[in-house]
Amino acid sequence: MNNTAVETPGLRIVADENIPALERFFGDLGTLRRCPGRTLSREQLSGADILLVRSVTEVNQSLLQGTPVRFVGSCTIGTDHLDIPWLERNGIHWSAAPGCNANAVVEYVFCALAALEVDWRGRSFGIVGCGNVGGLLQKRLHALGASCAVYDPWLPDNPDSAPLAQVLGRDIVCLHAPLVKGGRYPSLHMIGPEQLSHIRDGAVLISAGRGAVLDSRALLQRLKRKPCFRTVLDVWENEPEIDTELLQRVDLATPHIAGYSDDGKLAGTRQVREGLSALMDLALPPMAPETSGNSATIRIVPGNARSGEADLGAGQGGAMADLLLQMYDPRVDDRRLREAASDTEPMAQGFDRLRREYPKRLEFCHYTAPAEVLNEEELQQLAVLGLMCK
Numbered sequence: 271m272n273n274t275a276v277e278t279p280g281l282r283i284v285a286d287e288n289i290p291a292l293e294r295f296f297g298d299l300g301t302l303r304r305c306p307g308r309t310l311s312r313e314q315l316s317g318a319d320i321l322l323v324r325s326v327t328e329v330n331q332s333l334l335q336g337t338p339v340r341f342v343g344s345c346t347i348g349t350d351h352l353d354i355p356w357l358e359r360n361g362i363h364w365s366a367a368p369g370c371n372a373n374a375v376v377e378y379v380f381c382a383l384a385a386l387e388v389d390w391r392g393r394s395f396g397i398v399g400c401g402n403v404g405g406l407l408q409k410r411l412h413a414l415g416a417s418c419a420v421y422d423p424w425l426p427d428n429p430d431s432a433p434l435a436q437v438l439g440r441d442i443v444c445l446h447a448p449l450v451k452g453g454r455y456p457s458l459h460m461i462g463p464e465q466l467s468h469i470r471d472g473a474v475l476i477s478a479g480r481g482a483v484l485d486s487r488a489l490l491q492r493l494k495r496k497p498c499f500r501t502v503l504d505v506w507e508n509e510p511e512i513d514t515e516l517l518q519r520v521d522l523a524t525p526h527i528a529g530y531s532d533d534g535k536l537a538g539t540r541q542v543r544e545g546l547s548a549l550m551d552l553a554l555p556p557m558a559p560e561t562s563g564n565s566a567t568i569r570i571v572p573g574n575a576r577s578g579e580a581d582l583g584a585g586q587g588g589a590m591a592d593l594l595l596q597m598y599d600p601r602v603d604d605r606r607l608r609e610a611a612s613d614t615e616p617m618a619q620g621f622d623r624l625r626r627e628y629p630k631r632l633e634f635c636h637y638t639a640p641a642e643v644l645n646e647e648e649l650q651q652l653a654v655l656g657l658m659c660k
């Protein structure tokens with residue numbers, strides 16, 4: 271047996287306390303100090319080589335100047351909270367986790383539709399922003415035979431490419447654009463009063479990219495004046511201090527948790543370890559992936575949805591919707607957010623608490639259902655969504 275001790279790189283790491291599995295992914299690299307991400311300060315970084323964040327920490331000159339931080343890793347898909355030009359000008363390596371929780375967001379979309387009792391079969395979809403999330407949604411929709419129109423100005427060759435107004439005129443409109451404040455195609459408030467006028471009566475608008483892509487004042491005005499379409503908001507302007515009047519007007523409201531599957535969060539942490547290893551020339555051993563493909567172990571049966579959540583009602587969506595809601599029911603998150611808003615606790619604290627204390631949520635690949643109780647169409651569609659029925 272070889273007892274040679276492996277030398278640790280001896281790095282001083284400061285990390286958002288809400289990053290899961292920190293010890294497992296970074297414990298072998300040096301010392302770990304956990305801090306609340308929302309209030310992280312320059313003082314806390316005075317002895318840090320590595321900073322690990324999630325989306326709630328603005329990483330810029332005012333946080334990092336004068337600190338020894340040499341690497342910033344964000345265990346998230348979105349990077350709008352990083353001042354990347356400043357990091358690069360200052361020779362600070364950075365890395366994020368592209369696509370880490372894209373599957374969770376796509377599952378959220380289908381579960382949100384099930385929760386609203388919207389049958390997506392035969393309905394047309396519009397996707398704004400067609401990267402890892404929007405692209406995966408588009409792929410699933412194609413496999414389900416649904417019609418798609420896509421607006422992504424950086425991907426003009428997308429086969430479903432269409433002008434924004436047309437995309438917004440579809441039955442189900444999904445916003446998955448990143449927040450971009452400058453450049454050729456800024457997305458800040460790209461969905462404002464004029465764009466909202468393209469949403470058709472009876473449509474569903476789902477926003478799960480970044481809150482400020484949608485002008486929330488314009489949305490509120492529109493919902494007050496003519497509430498003719500249904501709205502699902504996972505992301506909000508000014509999180510965690512969200513507009514509680516808007517909260518009351520939307521049909522499904524969740525506290526920025528669309529991507530909060532265990533699989534997605536762990537993938538984010540692992541990807542940042544890989545980024546750190548590559549950019550800092552550490553040659554760290556790779557860690558095992560979080561899931562091993564179709565590792566279905568939890569058996570669910572149609573008819574059991576909402577057990578333990580009896581007050582949420584039975585729903586009308588059939589076996590498919592029933593199974594989806596057993597795997598993830600966004601109405602539970604909606605109810606908790608509304609309870610937090612009506613509580614004495616300040617809204618911002620409640621919003622962050624719900625995110626911090628978010629319960630374990632597994633992606634569809636962990637579930638299985640008995641094939642004999644489902645028809646051919648249901649079996650085929652559930653397989654597309656990642657649920658293997660045996």
Ligand SMILES: NC(=O)c1ccc[n+]([C@@H]2O[C@H](COP(=O)([O-])OP(=O)(O)OC[C@H]3O[C@@H](n4cnc5c(N)ncnc54)[C@H](O)[C@@H]3O)[C@@H](O)[C@H]2O)c1
Nearest residue numbers: 347348399400401402403424447448455457478479528529
């Ligand atoms: N709600 C959540 O929990 C959650 C989870 C994951 C990601 N997100 C957000 O969703 C965003 C998209 O995720 P992704 O993995 O697809 O990112 P991605 O970087 O893979 O893709 C983003 C796509 O948006 C396109 N885009 C850029 N500017 C645009 C504009 N003005 N209009 C339309 N499209 C534009 C890009 O060309 C790209 O194809 C992330 O940036 C993040 O902010 C939210």
Ligand SMILES: O=C(O)[C@H](O)[C@H](O)COP(=O)(O)O
Nearest residue numbers: 324325326346347348529530
């Ligand atoms: O960008 C992302 O990956 C998601 O928005 C992510 O789920 C944000 O989660 P947070 O970093 O705020 O915990």
